[in-house]
Every structure is written in structure tokens, then in C-alpha cells.
Amino acid sequence: xxxxxxxxxxAFAGAALLRFNPLLGAxxxxxxxxxxDADWFRLRRNNxxxxxxxxxxxxxxxVDQAYRRLISQYHPDRLSGAAPELRAQAEARAAELNxxxxxxxxxxxxxx
Numbered sequence: 001x002x003x004x005x006x007x008x009x010x011a012f013a014g015a016a017l018l019r020f021n022p023l024l025g026a027x028x029x030x031x032x033x034x035x036x037d038a039d040w041f042r043l044r045r046n047n048x049x050x051x052x053x054x055x056x057x058x059x060x061x062x063v064d065q066a067y068r069r070l071i072s073q074y075h076p077d078r079l080s081g082a083a084p085e086l087r088a089q090a091e092a093r094a095a096e097l098n099x100x101x102x103x104x105x106x107x108x109x110x111x112x
Contacts, residue, residue, distance in 0.1 A: 006033035048100035048107075060108065067101045 007030050014029020015022040049056055052066040072078070074093040079086060 003037040006035075006037040009033060010036070048103040051096060051100035052104070063101070063104055067097065070097050071101075 010029035010031070010033025011026040012029070014025035014027070014032070016025070018025025018028070049058065052063065052070060054062060054066055058066075071094060074090045074097065076087055076091045076094060079090050082090075
């Protein structure tokens with residue numbers, strides 16, 4: 001879902017706050033509104049869909065496909081000959097992906 005109202009409200013607020021140059025204020029407000037519309041300020045760690053690179057409207061097939069693609073990339077067994085630091089990072093990322101996938105599946109199960 002594309003949001004647009006942050007840009008509109010930001011442009012009006014910027015123009016009102018910078019009365020000495022309303023055009024500059026509108027442009028600055030538009031940029032800030034765009035940042036809010038694009039969720040630049042939201043923490044993505046709590047969003048399991050963002051962990052898998054998806055949005056909330058993704059189908060079950062898309063969720064499964066994204067999970068399989070990412071877990072095959074970050075699975076610790078795949079990096080058995082790598083440096084210990086790299087293997088530890090892969091284990092942590094794989095654990096995050098598993099938690100995100102489990103949360104999505106649990107949310108969708110309770111919704112049905």
C-alpha cells in the first residue's frame with residue numbers, strides 16, 4: 001500500500017512553519033513526509049516481514065519462498081569452512097530468520 005498523506009501534511013506544515021520562505025518549507029516538509037511514508041524511521045527488527053524482505057500483503061507462497069532463499073544463503077552448515085566470526089554471524093542471522101518465519105506463520109494461523 002502506497003502512502004501519500006505524510007508528504008501532503010509535511011508540505012503544509014513546512015510551509016506554515018517557515019513563513020519567511022513557504023516554498024522552501026514545503027519542500028523540506030515534503031521530504032520529511034516522504035521519509036515517514038517510506039517508513040525510514042521505523043525499526044525493522046520488530047517486523048518479521050521486513051526481515052524476510054516482504055510486505056504484509058505477501059502470500060503464503062511468497063513467504064515460504066523468501067524464507068527458503070534466505071535460509072539457504074545464511075545457513076551455518078553452508079559456511080562450515082569459513083572463519084569463525086563469519087560463521088557466528090551466519091548463525092545469528094539464521095536464528096533471526098527462523099524467529100521471523102515462525103512469527104509470521106503463528107500470526108497467519110491465528111488469523112484464519
